[in-house]
Amino acid sequence: MGTQESYEQGRxxxxxxxxxxxxxxxxxxxxxxxxxxxxxxxxGGGLKGLPVPTIIGHRGAxxxxxEHTFGSYQLALDMGADIVExxxxxxxxxxxxxxxHEPEIGGTTDVADHxxxxxxxxxxxxxxxxxxxxxxEDFTLAELKTLRAIERIPATRQRNTLYNGRWEIPTFxxxxxWQDEQTRKRGKQVWIYxxxxxxxxxxxxxxxxxxxxxxxxxxxxxxxxxAPVIVQSFEPTSIQRLNKLVDNPLVVLLSAAxxxxxxxxxxxxxxxxxxxxxxxxxxxxxxxxxxxxxTLDLVxxxxxxxxxxxxxxxxxxxHAAGLILHPYTMRNENTFLPTNFARGTDPTAYGxxxxxxxxxxxxxxxxxxxxxxxxxxLAREDFLRR
Numbered sequence: 001m002g003t004q005e006s007y008e009q010g011r012x013x014x015x016x017x018x019x020x021x022x023x024x025x026x027x028x029x030x031x032x033x034x035x036x037x038x039x040x041x042x043x044g045g046g047l048k049g050l051p052v053p054t055i056i057g058h059r060g061a062x063x064x065x066x067e068h069t070f071g072s073y074q075l076a077l078d079m080g081a082d083i084v085e086x087x088x089x090x091x092x093x094x095x096x097x098x099x100x101h102e103p104e105i106g107g108t109t110d111v112a113d114h115x116x117x118x119x120x121x122x123x124x125x126x127x128x129x130x131x132x133x134x135x136x137e138d139f140t141l142a143e144l145k146t147l148r149a150i151e152r153i154p155a156t157r158q159r160n161t162l163y164n165g166r167w168e169i170p171t172f173x174x175x176x177x178w179q180d181e182q183t184r185k186r187g188k189q190v191w192i193y194x195x196x197x198x199x200x201x202x203x204x205x206x207x208x209x210x211x212x213x214x215x216x217x218x219x220x221x222x223x224x225x226x227a228p229v230i231v232q233s234f235e236p237t238s239i240q241r242l243n244k245l246v247d248n249p250l251v252v253l254l255s256a257a258x259x260x261x262x263x264x265x266x267x268x269x270x271x272x273x274x275x276x277x278x279x280x281x282x283x284x285x286x287x288x289x290x291x292x293x294x295t296l297d298l299v300x301x302x303x304x305x306x307x308x309x310x311x312x313x314x315x316x317x318x319h320a321a322g323l324i325l326h327p328y329t330m331r332n333e334n335t336f337l338p339t340n341f342a343r344g345t346d347p348t349a350y351g352x353x354x355x356x357x358x359x360x361x362x363x364x365x366x367x368x369x370x371x372x373x374x375x376x377x378l379a380r381e382d383f384l385r386r
Contacts, residue, residue: 049189050082053383054367055376056193057081058329059088059101063371066149066160067108068099069167070178077182077190081373083230086175087194091207096141097172097216101152102126103198106133109147110165117143127198127262137205144169156333156348172213176220179228191228195253199238200263210238214245223247232293235263236276236285243288251291251326252276254298273298277314282321291324291366299327299363306339308359315364328369330357330376354379 060072061079068088076084087099104126105111111120111134120139123132136144149167151160170178175192182190196209203209213231217223223246232251233239239250255261257274264271275281277298285292300311318325331337335347341356343349353372357379360368370376 050191051380052366053361053380054082054326055080055373055380056083056085056326056367056369057373058085058369058371060084060086061371061373062152063157063332064160065163066151066167067101068170069149069163070170070174071163071167073170073175073178076373079373080377082367083191083193085195085369086170086179086192087172088197089172089194089209089213090136090197091202091209091212092136092139092141092144094140095207095212097209097212098136098141098144099170099172099175099194100136100197103136103201104131104133105136105144105147105169108149108152109134109169110150111147114147126201128265137202137207141171156335158348172216173220176216176222176229180220189228191230193230193232196231196233196235196238196242198262199233199235199241200266210241210245214242217246217248225249230291235261236289237263237267240288249291250289251293251324252285252289253293253328255295257298277317279317279321282318282323286321286323289323291326292318293326293328293369296327296330296360296368299325299360299365302338308338308340308356311363319364324366326367326369327360327365330360330368330370330372332372332375354382358383 057073057076057079059067060069061075062072065072065075073084073086088101089097090100090103091097101108111117117134120134121132122135122138123130124135125131145168147169148165149169150164151157154161172194179190179192194213196213199209214223217227217229222229225247227248230249230251231242231246232253234253234255236252239252242248242250254273254276257277258272260272276285277294282292294314298312298314300308303309315325330353332350332353333347334342334344334349334351337351337353337356341353342351353375357376361380361383368376
């Protein structure tokens with residue numbers, strides 16, 4: 001083993017220890033970091049000092065506020081979320097990283113109401129899909145700061161439209177400063193969970209995300225294994241690149257089993273997510289990442305009617321590989337819940353989210369992304385005292 005290879009392996013080992021990596025012993029005991037939060041014996045591990053299962057505020061508290069705004073981030077933290085997913089990171093024309101769900105901002109900002117930007121509307125091919133709208137890489141940061149956020153799914157979350165126009169687009173550096181401020185105010189460490197969005201697409205535009213992210217983390221002294229910043233991506237090569245740049249905990253996001261990460265498509269790699277969630281695929285992921293963020297359907301598949309079926313072996317297999325699992329995304333509305341947990345006929349009404357949380361927690365997941373952190377916290381309380 002060469003010197004660099006030994007160094008990288010050592011870095012990965014340290015990060016897995018920090019995460020209280022999921023390793024289930026023969027007797028079913030959980031091996032974790034001393035002093036880590038106690039966990040049910042069916043669970044793997046969690047982030048040091050945080051409860052398991054960990055409640056992650058998905059894009060903040062996006063069930064109640066327009067996503068990726070400080071209004072959403074603050075509410076998630078105030079509700080008690082253990083981690084705030086503050087930042088789907090996309091670049092501006094002048095190289096800044098900002099927090100938006102996608103580089104196309106027509107659905108999440110009021111850009112369409114700005115006549116001065118009408119000529120910026122265009123169609124681009126984003127990960128193989130023709131997409132029409134306005135894109136962050138065509139705006140300077142100063143221009144983006146003149147826009148205001150709006151609710152992304154107003155038909156489902158009409159009440160959230162009350163807050164349209166209140167908050168601007170945050171930069172990632174602003175998020176890091178907010179994290180420090182909230183940590184000081186609360187007297188305990190605030191964790192965040194940014195994501196590199198469409199990294200292959202942006203690298204081809206000369207706007208590589210990983211190097212920019214690493215530079216910002218180093219500038220704020222948050223690039224180490226003890227830093228309260230977990231970085232995630234749907235593209236494994238983005239995580240592999242970050243593994244060489246920073247010591248932060250890293251997580252590979254996984255979509256539906258029959259899909260292929262876009263970096264695989266671009267490189268001609270025939271593997272699908274189904275290949276990545278085999279014991280062999282998980283072992284490979286564990287060589288450069290400390291966790292996976294699978295879609296909930298990979299944890300418990302649904303039948304043709306949308307009802308939950310029997311849990312897969314993913315949790316046990318990932319834990320055996322030393323990986324934690326933070327699946328996505330739990331939401332309260334009927335339209336997002338498994339059919340057997342929907343209630344009534346209104347797709348926008350709340351269903352039995354508590355029942356769905358319980359079903360997923362029972363599989364042994366280490367945490368979950370949710371738009372409704374308050375619901376998740378109550379569900380965890382119910383689950384742990386059963």
